Amino acid sequence: MCRRIAQMRLKIPVKRGRDGRPAFGRDAHRKASGANRPKHPSRHHGVWQPRSKRPRITAEWDRLPQDAKEALNDALEYARKPIFDRFARIVRQDFPEIVETMTKVRCFILNHAEIRKTFDQWPGLNLGPMFTTIAISERGSEKYHIDWLDDPNIPAIVIPLGSFGQGRVCFPQLRRKFSVRPGDGCATASRHLVHCAEVLGSGHRDVLTLFTHRGLVKAAERWWDTLTEKDKARRIQLAKKYDEGKSRKKPSKEKVKKYFP
Numbered sequence: 001m002c003r004r005i006a007q008m009r010l011k012i013p014v015k016r017g018r019d020g021r022p023a024f025g026r027d028a029h030r031k032a033s034g035a036n037r038p039k040h041p042s043r044h045h046g047v048w049q050p051r052s053k054r055p056r057i058t059a060e061w062d063r064l065p066q067d068a069k070e071a072l073n074d075a076l077e078y079a080r081k082p083i084f085d086r087f088a089r090i091v092r093q094d095f096p097e098i099v100e101t102m103t104k105v106r107c108f109i110l111n112h113a114e115i116r117k118t119f120d121q122w123p124g125l126n127l128g129p130m131f132t133t134i135a136i137s138e139r140g141s142e143k144y145h146i147d148w149l150d151d152p153n154i155p156a157i158v159i160p161l162g163s164f165g166q167g168r169v170c171f172p173q174l175r176r177k178f179s180v181r182p183g184d185g186c187a188t189a190s191r192h193l194v195h196c197a198e199v200l201g202s203g204h205r206d207v208l209t210l211f212t213h214r215g216l217v218k219a220a221e222r223w224w225d226t227l228t229e230k231d232k233a234r235r236i237q238l239a240k241k242y243d244e245g246k247s248r249k250k251p252s253k254e255k256v257k258k259y260f261p
Contacts, residue, residue: 046133048213076124087157088130098154107235108220131210140197140207147190156190156211164203170196
């Protein structure tokens with residue numbers, strides 16, 4: 001359904017570039033002068049595989065200073081149970097067809113020692129078996145766009161936080177605007193559907209987006225096909241033991257408020 005809707009030629013109120021392509025296309029993500037580039041770009045943290053041969057921690061995380069890493073790690077750990085684990089259960093229930101794919105991705109990620117080492121040092125980056133990457137942005141993107149980095153078959157979870165009261169997520173192809181409050185989650189086919197957040201009137205809004213990078217899924221599928229059935233079963237068991245064996249003690253509110261008063 002999402003692919004069929006994405007192919008519909010509807011009039012979407014966006015500017016066009018010199019080549020005539022809609023500004024929410026690929027060029028908007030590559031050019032700083034793109035008409036639909038957000039004023040507050042997202043910061044991506046976690047695991048992905050853009051053009052490298054191996055999965056890696058995002059460069060934006062590596063560039064953070066030590067105190068910023070400590071702050072963000074504590075915040076992600078604090079948000080794990082009420083947000084990430086909660087939406088992971090919803091994804092398993094509402095999208096059972098992607099559980100097998102995410103199991104392959106999880107085994108592929110944990111097969112690399114450098115990723116496990118980073119997870120041990122910064123457990124906040126370990127988003128669990130259903131998510132690999134998180135994008136954090138102030139206000140959220142208020143211009144129509146498509147998330148070209150996302151895997152087309154795995155929904156992204158958009159979670160607004162803050163004190164803005166109530167806002168809306170806009171889908172022009174569907175001709176719908178869905179109301180959201182702080183802490184609500186919106187699952188969307190972000191690679192197929194043009195979308196944006198409604199312009200913030202008052203208050204403060206931060207947006208968390210949980211997604212899976214398309215290059216990571218492709219690499220995991222290729223790697224999985226090279227394994228024997230016996231090795232596949234062993235990898236799944238090792239991934240389960242890794243996840244069950246990790247201590248996920250939530251940081252105290254006082255520790256989080258040290259960085260986020």
